[in-house]
Every structure is written in structure tokens, then in C-alpha cells.
Amino acid sequence: MSIFDKDIDSAFQGAGVKPGLEIWCIENLQLVPVPKSSHGKFYSGSAYIVLNTVLLKTGTPQHDVHYWLGNDAKEVDSALASDKALELDAALGSHAVQYREVQGLETEKFLSYFKPCIIPIEGIFSSGTGHLNGETYQVSLLTCKGDHAVYVKEVPFSRSSLNHNDVFILDTASKIFLFCGCNSSIQERAKALEVVQYIQENKHCGNCEVATIEDGKLVADPDAGEFWGFFGGYAPIPRDSPSAVQKQPDNSSVKLFWINSQGKLCQSGTDSLNKEMLNTNKCYMLDCDTEIFVWMGRNTSITERKTSITATEDFLKSQGRSTGIHLTCLTDGSETALFRSYFYNWPQIMEAKLYEEGREKVAAIFKQQGFDVKELPEEDCQPFIDCSGTLKVWRVNGDELLLLPVLEMTKLFSGDCYIVQYTYPGNGRDENLFYAWLGCGSVMEDRVDAISHMNTLVGSTKGHPVLAQVVDGKEPLQFFMILKTLIIFKGGNSKRYKKIIEEKGVADETYDEKKTALFRVQGTSPNNMQAIQVDQVSSSLNSSYCYILQTGTSIFTWIGNLSLTRAHDLLDRMLDVINPTWQPVSVREGSEPDVFWNALGG
Template sequence: MSIYAKDTDPAFQAAGAKLGLEIWCVENLKLVSVPKSSHGRFYSGSAYVILNTVLPKSGLPQHDIHYWLGHDTNKVDSALASDKALELDAALGSCTVQYRELQGQETGKFLSYFKPCIIPIEGVYTSQKEHLNGETYKVSLLACKGDHVVHVKEVPFSRSSLNHSDVFILDTASKIFLFSGCNSSIQERAKALEVVQYIKENKHRANCEVATVEDGKFVGDPEVGEFWSLFGGYAPIPQDPPSSVQKQPDTPFVKLSWISTQGKLHPCQTDSLSKEMLETDKCYMVDCDSEIFVWMGKHCSVTERKTSISAAEDFLRNQGRSAGTHSTFITEGLEPAKFRSYFNNWPQMVETKLYEEGRGKVAAMFKQQGYEVKELPDEEDIQPFIDCRGTLKVWRIDCEKLSLLPASEERKIFSGDCYVVQYTYLGNERSENLFYAWLGCGSVMEDRRDAISHLNAIVDSTRGNPVLAQVMEKKEPSQFFSIFQTLIIFKGGMSTRYKKFIAEKGIGDETYDESKTALFRVQGTSPNNMQAIQVDPVSGSLNSSYCYILQTGTSAFTWIGNLSSTRDHDLLDRMLELIIPTWQAISVREGSESDIFWNALGGKADYARAKEIKGYIEDPHLFMLSTTEGSFKVHSHIHFYRHAFISTVGRPFSIWHTFGTQFHIQSIKL
């Protein structure tokens, strides 16, 4: 659920949550979702809203919004598509770039979404069971232009439509002809051939012939003769007239205008443009002759943005500008490189990475001295000690009972409970077992004792030489998280003793409930090692080094700390789908929180903002325990060597491995 639900079209529910294309069409003054099977099929009598979401190498997902207008679209649908595009932008946090696309004059960016092309269809889109508006198959002539992306346009089926500069496709019921003008480029011919293949597979179900016709080829060729016979016989194509396109001046025409709240344009009298001229509470239009940009300040309302977009469209209409004049609508802070190029000395937005620069200089110095320099692996690149593709079993302790959790619940544990974990994996040509007793911070002493007792009982019934470990919540070794891969730790507990304890103490039950406010800290090193830890739902629980999920019972937020990494953002999205898969969360960056967000946490308060430094981890120590004639001895070995234990007592004994504050116990029979 989203706080935008009452202000945003229901069709946009969960929009932008997944990567790739999402398309809506205006039908009966409402937006309807276009299924993936129909992506790329645009009707000339309809208006569409298109959202493309990509995940860059670093940072948050990026969104581009296009609204496409067919040449037969009425003014009402066109205006509605424009408003809906702005509405979608607001729902995504006003962090998108919007493009106005006209049929036949689409931007290269838009066409690149559809491989190999789009071919507009006459008529109006309907969300009913798809059909071609009842029309029968008809012969059509298509003109193809473009070396990188293809502009495909249906032209009149007439010899006069042909020329020497373009590539044409004649589509008939039984055969597709590809006609290449003698002045067309190799790239254009190759792209047009992709379009031919697309038409063959999608319109003819791959059941038709394909013929190529070269401009100027002898008519005696059977396929060439067949092609010209469809036009009533061969006749020479007139020479292409000289291009009427004038050479663009070296210095493009650029004019800046401020747009008032009434939608009036006020030209700014200046010979050069600078970023300082753009005020954050106003909207501006930059007229570059062949295209226009509408720049909208961060502090402008949605109403002001709608007014500025309408003003720009009215300007193009009143000026009689070419249909090929592209319109791009930009929010402050998301200016593309082309827009910035029209301004003098636009400030660079690149952050100086002092650490990266310093590391490189130090490495270079050592290399000059003849030392080999290797970079330490990132935390997520460190390989686990054991195979983490084994099988997992998890039991919850409830009084003296041991309850095996179903597979769907074994990666969801509560801090008020205790658990026994068995992990079985393939070791040296045989199965190995690793056991943990996990003791939640809020668990009662009786449950902890029973957990150890049950652990020993299970180990005694297990063959081989199992490894045992006792783990306290918040002190888990990395290996524990690695075998779970995905782990959610909820507050509260399900144990009978825990429920009885909080009742006797008069403590409120904070066990996780989807209808109540809950805050989760997301952490981990990779999708194979990630955790969500429920923390107190107060502002003081936040930390700039992490990302969080806030669930209020009526809405959900994702909070992104300023010191979090791209990897953290990826884990945040994955965890969100696991905890509240049916909710659309509102993404909030640190520093841009709304009052609704802070109120859900009981008000704004101080929290940790410095980079979290991990505590010092002691080197591992190995102790050998032995008993001889009633005496108990402990021997410390600095290094781990298997032969250090062979010549000891001839009875079962235990080896305790200590990693920091954790003990790992292995029972071995010699």
C-alpha cells in the first residue's frame, strides 16, 4: 500500500518496482495496462504512457517516462496522457525524465526499447481480447529510415512513394519484398532486413516468402518483375530532389523563457545561459529550435508542472513548429548531458573519491619499489569455509518440546525464542553435519538450557563427527548467515515460556504483527548472504550505513542511508519482496524524509550518521581438551595442524575452536 494511493491512478500501483518496460494506454478516459504480448504494437488513434526502469552500475534504479501520441489521437486523450505521465513522475518521487513522442517522430531512446522496431497500426487500442480491429490482411508499403534505430512509417501504396535514398518493405499476403534504394546505406538495409524478419514472424507466423529487390536491377529477374507488377508495371523512379534541410549553424539557436503560474512565457534577455539563472521554485523552457526542454525546479508543485508542460505544447502549436521538434521534461537535479551543454560552465556532479585516489597512489609507490601489490577481496568475495548448498533443518524450542519448522518458515526466527539448527553438506566424499544452538536475546533461561540439551541429544543420534556451536543473537559468525543465505529475525517470540514471562513482568508483547509498525535493518554481503533484522521502531534505530524497511500497517517506506552502497540497495529490494511482497513501498533517501515518515517512528530524533566501523575480530585460537586419571587439561595450539591431536588419549574428546567470542565444538573419535 502507498501513501500515493488516493492521489495516484490505481493503474500505477507498483509501477517502477521491477526493471524493464511497463506500458499503459488511454481507453475510455482511463488508463489500462498493456500486456507484454502487445508491447511494441501502437495504435495510431490512441495515446500511451511508457515507463522504462533500469538499474545502473551504481546508485538507485532510474526511470524514463514517455507518452506516445498517435497521429489520429484526439486532444482529450493526448492531454490525459500528458497529465498521467506527470502523475507517474510524482508517484516515483519526481525523479524521472519525461519525453513527448509523436508517431513517426519518435526519439531514438524510445525506439531502442522495441527490437527491431515499432509499426503503428491503424485504429484504436482495446483491452478486450486482442484482435486487429476486425480488419482483413491488406497490402502495405513501409518506409524504413535509420542506421542505429529504425523509423518505420506506412506510406501510400504508390510508385510515387518510392525513392533512391530509403529502404522500403512491401508486405503482401503471400510474400514480403525488400526494396533498397541505390543511395541507402548498408546499415539501413541491414536494419530493414530485421524488420522484414519481424513482420514475417509476427504477421505471417513465419509462413511466407521473402524477396529482395535492388534499385536499378533488371526487370527480367522474376522477383523484380513480380514486385513492379504490383505497382502496375515498371517505370523509372525520379531522381531525389536536393535536400531542403539546411545545414545547422555551428552555434545552435537557444532561448530561455520563464513560465509563470498562469502558463505565460517570459523571455529572459541574455546572450549566454548559466545554471544560476534557474531558480528552484520556477519552471523554464529552453528553446533549442529543433527541440525544447522544460526544466522544473524541485520546489514547484504538480499543478505548476502541468501548467508549464501545457504552455510548452501550446508554444509549439502556435509557432507552427515541425512535428519533429522533440519535447523533454526535466526535474532539477536530473539534467541530461545534452541539456547541460547549452549552459556555460555547468558544475560537475562528480564526487571526488579521496579514498580511491589515495589507494591508487600508495599502490603505485610500492610498485616502484619492486613490491607486488594485490587488493584484498571485498567482503562479499570471501569464500565460505564450507559448501553452502547443503540442506537445512531448523527446530524451535517450546518448553520441553522440539518443533521442526516447515521449509517456508525456517528462515524466519524470533529473538524471544531459541532454535536448534542442523546443516548437512558434502564434505570430503561424505556428508558432514554442522549444528548450532541459536539463543535469542529475549529468550528465557529455561529455553536456552533446553536448546543445549536438545542439541546434544540430536548430535548423539548422528553418525560421523559433527561440529557444534552455541551462538548468541547479535554475535553470529559469518558462517551462520552463509548457510541460511536469507534470514529474517523478528522481534518477540512464539515460545510458551516467553509469552508467560512477558505477561508476568507486565511487558507489552512486541512480537511482529503485519498490522503494526515495524522497522527492519537490512544487511549482508550478497543475495546469498542477506538479513533483515527487526529493530525498535524509533528514529534512534536508524544508521546512515544501512538501508531500512518501515512498515506502518497502512503504508511502507524504504529508507536509504547516505553511507549505504549499491549492493545494499539491491539487498533492500530483495528483502522488501520477501517481507511485504504485495505492498508498494515509497523510497526515501536520507535527508528527504516526509513528516509521515518521522511520525511513524514517533518523531524525528538523533541517530548514528558516521560510517560504522566493524569491531576488532581476534585471531582464532585452538584448544585441546583431554582427561587422564581424573585430571582435566587444556592445551593451547597457536597454529591449526591436524597432527597436533593424533597422539592424545584413545577415547572420544572434543576440540573447541574459538573465533573471537564464539566457541565451535567438534567431537572426534580417534
């Protein structure tokens, strides 16, 4: 940022140039930068501005602005944080999306910046000390919720705070207790273990015992006795009453309001909305019940934008809806996919690149339908953990676990289930991540055994491993980046899968290199590429991908007209992985020989 408007705070000078987080706190009605050593520490009596910058491959920075409001923050500080978030967006060229983050109700995007979690601290941030002073260690009870992002909240230190559905952490001076409700999920327990480790290392300098308390399993367990001693002795936790279950709000009603220069809301549309309703000289509020958006026209001033956000927050307070609603502020041209989804026929516009051979025909078809078709820009995908560790993979075969040899570890069958153990260097010691991969065609008994086998392996592992269940076809990016090169074949090898095929009297489609097979090649780099066997029919082909067709006598590589150049490189690399002796015939979409179509049934 080289040019600053007079309305933009000088504290934002140089912001957004380097990738990563930058955080400011409101202190005495002034913006104060928060040092990196204090990132992730949020005081409940303060309000913060958080900027996350990502540099894309094109060199263009992408910004997200969040303003975090502590539950005990002064109203004047909260209002100032909202204004400063707008100023920061203006300083960055009015392309950032701004999110209001309320303590305990943060968005997953915000929580993803702070691993493994944030634990709000009572008190007010002070740039002089940066921490709270206290002579005695305060015992605290925390609840952990969420399978992906972890919501950590301090609850009253009382037996009545415990329940069967959640995971709790009791943090004492000499020991940390992890209490797992009997109805809590494996993912929540695994995430809570990460939080325990975080507390142990950051609040106890690693010098603290950790004990796990299983809900209902108390016989002759000294740790359980010590845990319940903090609550005056053991007593059963009552079951949740039906009234405790909250009804989901009705999200069907969507209303659009125009906000005038005096901050008055005037309804201008409902439900059936289109982009033409948005005037680039005005600001609007889109009320989606549980989500609120403020859309700010490109030609509006910072003062008008501040007025629109203040008017929206006042509107929510007047209806008693301020708490628990996510408020997102958008500038004309930087709308999120969720916002666009509420408008009928929002124009489909993507970043421009020149088309390669054969793309003009496809583009012409889309243009006839009213779309401005251009290629989507590539984005960097950064792994969350070190991906240079060691890998072990077992195949589930009933009661047996079969360890796969190194050359077979990245070749999975969709009719089988597998356990993946990934060991990588952490902070001073090795960390373990376990996946139970469940093939889309696997037998239910094998899936149940896979979870059981994974729990057994975890029990024999030191430290605090993370567990995850992955379904074939819905793998997270991290899974692909760990395995690097993955091939998923049709069919299966487990005895239960073979038995089911035999009982049903259907043909076994398990991969055989002597038969016809079609593979879709996908991925982002040589360290993240996959070949997925799909049905060998013409309808499996997609212009955005490249494919390998194996007919038994010939090998074809098929290049879709909308596929990226990097996909062509991955296609060649994947050929070498599947079978380095193959000599393929390369065909482009639209120039296929008859033998190619005959192999796919016409």
C-alpha cells in the same frame, strides 16, 4: 513506491519496482495497462505512457518516462498522457526524465526498447480485443530509415512513394518484398532485413516468402516483375530534385523562458546562460530550436508542472513548430548532459565515493578550479544479443582473406583490416552478425576490399545476417562484448601496409615483444576487457587508467590514482593474456622509478 499523493493515478501503484518496460494506454480517459504480449504495438489513434526501469549495480532504479502520441490521437487523450507522465514521475520520486514521443519522430532511446522496430497500426487500442479485426490482408508499403534505431513508417501505396535513397518493404498476403534504393546504406539494408523477419514471424507466422529487389537491376528477375506488377508495371523512379533537400535549421539561438502560474512565458535569458538563472521554485522552458526542454524546480507542485508543459505545447503550436520537435521534461537535479551543455559553467557534481590512496592531490587541483569532484557511479551494460556464440575472424591481405587461428582471433593490428563473423542462437535458428573492422592506420585499398569480402561472405550465408562497419577506436560496446578479450597492436601485417611503409621510408612500428611497448588497459569485466597499444610517451598516461609498459628487459604495471578497483583486476588478467610468463614490477602514479620514465623518453 509506498506513499502516493492524492494527485497521482492509482494505476501507477507498484510501477518502477521491477526492471524492464511497463506500458499504459489512454482508453476512455482512463489509464489501462498494456499486456506484455502487446508491447511494441502502438495504435495511431491512441496515446500511451511507457516506463523503462533499469536497476544499477548499487540497487538503485533508474527510470525514463515516455508519452507516445499517435498521429490520429484525440487532443484530449494527448493532453491527458502528458499529465499522467508527470504523475508517474512524481510517484517515482521526481527523478525520471520525461520524453514526448510523436509517431514517426520518436527518439532513438525510445525505439531501442522495441527490437527491431515499432510499426504503428491504424485504429484505436482496445483492452477488450487488443487487435484489429479484418477478413482480408491489407497490402502495405513501409519505409525504413536509420542506421542504428529503425524508423518504420507506412507510406501511400504508390509508385511515387519510392525513391533511390531509402529502403522499402512491400508487405503482401503471400510475399514480403524488400526494395533497396541504389543510394541506401548497407546498415539501413541490414536493419530493414530485421524488420522483414519481424513482419514475417509476427504477421505471417513464418509462412511467407521473402524477395529482395535491387534498385535498377530488373533483367530476367521474376521477383522484380512480381514486385512492379503491384504498381502497374515497371517505370523508372525519378531522381530527387535539389529542392527536396531540406536545409538544417540554425541551432545557434538558445532562449530561456520563465513560465508563471498562469502559463505565460516570459523570456529571462538568451545564449549566455548559467545555472543561477534557474529558480527551484519556478518552471522554465529552454528553446533550442530543434530541441525543447521544460525544467521544473524541485519545490514546484504537480499542478504547476502540468501548467508549464501545457503552456510549452501551446507555444509550439502557435508557432507551427509542434511537429518534429523533441520535448524533454526535466526535474531539478535530474538534468541530462545535453541540457547542461547549454549552460555556461554548470557545476560538475557526481555521486560520492571515498577516494583511495593518492586521489586527494588530484581532487584538490579540481576543487581549486571550482569543481566538486567525486567518482562517477558504475552502470550496468546489458548486451543486445546472446554473447555465447561462435566467432570467426579473417585478416584482409589484398585479394586474400586469411582465416586466423583461434588463439589469434582477438589480437588485431591497427594497420590491418579484418572481417568478424559472429554466429549466435536466435529464435529457433542461428543468426549471423558481420563486422568489417578497419584499423586506424590501414591502407584505403584494404578498407575497400574488406567491405567487398564481407559482402561476399554474407552472400554465402543463409538467413538475414546483420552487417556493420567498425572503425578502430570507435567500436560499439557490443563489439567488445562479443570478442570479450581484445588486444590491439600498433602496425600491420598486410602486404599493402608493408609496401606503404617501405615507400615512405619510415620506421615500421609493428608490435615486437623485444621492443618497448605501452598498453592502456580498459573494460568493465573479464568478459569485456581490452589492451590498446598507445605511443610510448609520458603524455599517453591518464590517471583514470592502468597501463602495461614492456621495455624489452622489464615489465611494469602502472596504476593511475583515479583508476577503479575493478581496473586493477583487469590489469592482472590482461597480463596473463598478453604473456603469462611476465613478472611485472607494479608502480603507482607518483612513485615511478627513473628506469620507468627513461623507457618513455623522460
